[in-house]
Amino acid sequence: MTMVLVFAGLVSGQGVQPYPKAITDRLIHQKSPMRPRPVNTVFKDPDFGSLMVRVTDATTNYKLPDTFLRTEASGKANEWSADGHKFYVMGSGGQILVFGFDPSTMKRTYLPGAKPGQGRLVPLGAAPTFSFTDPDLIYGTSAPLVISRYHFSTGVRSTVIDTTSCGTRPALIKSPDVGSDADVSLSASDNRISISEGGPPGGKHMFVVVYDKQLGCRWYNTETGEIGGEWGPSGTVAIPDRFFVTHVYLSRNGRYIQIPRGAGFSVWDVPTLNVTSCKKGSGLECAGYSVLGYKSFVNGPGVIDDMQMAKRPLSNLAQITQLIYPLLPPHHWGQSQQFTWSNVDAKDSVPVCGSTYSYDGDPTIDQPFAGEVFCVETDGLASTVWRFAHNRATYIPRYFQTQPLGSVSRDGRFLLFTSNWDAQLGIGSDGKPRSDVFIVKLE
Incomplete structure (x- = not known):
């Protein structure tokens, strides 16, 4: 480029x-x-x-x-x-x-539900994210490989998606060595949610999972380069990069995933097989903290x-x-x-x-x-x-x-x-x- x-x-x-x-x-x-x-x-x-x-x-x-x-x-x-x-x-x-x-x-x-002088303790993992459309709703994780939501009005936590059902290759199987990132990411409409998963707790995940509430799951295996799911084309990315991930972030329109990689990052155009890398030394000013x-x-x-x-x-x-x-x-x-x-x-x-x-x-x-x-x-x-x-x-x-x-x-x-x-x-x-x-x- x-x-x-x-x-x-x-x-x-x-x-x-x-x-x-x-x-x-x-x-x-x-x-x-x-x-x-x-x-x-x-x-x-x-x-x-x-x-x-x-x-x-x-x-x-x-x-x-x-x-x-x-x-x-x-x-x-x-x-x-x-x-x-x-x-x-x-x-x-x-x-x-x-x-x-x-x-x-x-x-x-x-x-309501909190004692005077105290915050309300929400049963979600670290770094949840409030809904962009519903002030009563917050999304996060409550267990590995599970995305959850919590309603303040009812105090009820419910499952949005158990990602072991997403059909990843290889399959996501719950075990002590298979975890997920706590930092779920939302589109502005709340219609799409992303998470990184598959590795040990604390990082080295190989799956980027995007769940669309109407279309279902779509996933990218960054270790093998394979993309698949219930919608969009399946296949292997053109770039040769193979890597593990710690966090991933979804753009507000729900189309793009940013994958931080040291002093650079990659971008997956979710409806496609296109992944673009912005690497240190490329001259594209890839480093530094960022936001979508x-x-x-x-x-x-x-x-x-x-x-x-x-x-x-x-x-x-x-x-x-x-x-x-x-x-x-x-x-x-x-x-x-x-x-x-x-x-x-x-x-x-x-x-x-x-x-x-x-x-x-x-x-x-x-x-x-x-x-x-x-x-x-x-x-x-x-x-x-x-x-x-x-x-x-x-x-x-x-x-x-x-x-x-x-x-x-x-x-x-x-x-x-x-x-x-x-x-x-x-x-x-x-x-x-x-x-x-x-x-x-x-x-």
């Missing part, structure tokens, strides 16, 4: 104004010292002016008190209900605790600068639009990006949001966008970065929960993120750094 570069509009213009109160300059904004506020106390970020609220503390996980809480790790799960009135956080033991949320007050509330829209892919390749963000169609990985342009020298390094796009529209044109943090754990603010929560224009009309807050996450290597991983609400008005608040939350009863979950209002 030959890379085709497209640049967004001039930095001085703005195509849309979804966040009129946000700062949009590209200057360095130093971080004011600040103690962590109590839960459910709304406060202003002192440097950017956005409203924020802390929604967890050391007492929140009543199953494992005084341990860390965090958001989902990939940014691709939908942690907010379709109406924005529920969100979940994850406990250090994998507990899924769901709270109500009042957008008018930014206050955490409690759901309906039919587009956004990543932070880190070729020009740490704040470089590239958008491309999943149908043409070489057609790259640079979202932040120009990135003027001196170029900056030392910050990692994470993205979330649960607010995405069918045109892939609403802002993609994210956070940055020092991958060395350095709390110094010595470059624009360091340690922040932000959103970036994606409609191609301009190159606007809306800046909302310092996330105050000091990364402590080895401890994933100290990264400011985020999840934006469906309407794009609130962003849930993890922070150890400049390492002020201390060490938990399990000997690990504590982190909590915060919400920032995007306006």
Whole structure:
């Protein structure tokens, strides 16, 4: 493939104004010292002016008190209900605790079935995803090789599909050495669901399974290259790549599967036998954390600068639009990006949001966008970065929960993120750094 570069509009213009109160300059904004506020106390970020609220503390996980809480790790799960009135956080033991949320007050509330002051414990595995259409519904896993859903109104968990019935080759058979990824992924209509399976718990899966509620199962064996199922053509992929997978993610239109592979990724066009690879060294800017829209892919390749963000169609990985342009020298390094796009529209044109943090754990603010929560224009009309807050996450290597991983609400008005608040939350009863979950209002 030959890379085709497209640049967004001039930095001085703005195509849309979804966040009129946000700062949009590209200057360095130093971080004011600040103690962590109590839960459910709304406060202003002192440097950017956005409203924020802390929604967890050391007492929140009543199953494992005084341990860390965090958001989902990939940014691709939908942690907010379709109406924005529920969100979940994850406990250090994998507990899924769901709270109500009042957008008018930014206050955490409690759901029926939960004791006062507690989140509702949902019987699903780590990293479930809320329905994009039904605020009463959340999808996840409850056992290996089984995709489940849970209704809040009834408190009932039910099976969507037992994937041992999907006709994979070789057959999926339940055993201690055969597991599935907990990170199920949904299309915007909830009609398609994806999961990776077949290997030992924790990774090295060889099956990508897509379940369509009308058509049935379709699968891709990444170890053999074979594709089959109850719909679409069967056969072997043209590319020679054979590999194992840990996670897979479904585009919002349900057509594409992104398969992360180290410093690159592959894309399966699900109704076909077509698999395309974006590899390190290909010149296609494949590396970095990423997120999916309906039919587009956004990543932070880190070729020009740490704040470089590239958008491309999943149908043409070489057609790259640079979202932040120009990135003027001196170029900056030392910050990692994470993205979330649960607010995405069918045109892939609403802002993609994210956070940055020092991958060395350095709390110094010595470059624009360091340690922040932000959103970036994606409609191609301009190159606007809306800046909302310092996330105050000091990364402590080895401890994933100290990264400011985020999840934006469906309407794009609130962003849930993890922070150890400049390492002020201390060490938990399990000997690990504590982190909590915060919400920032995007306006």
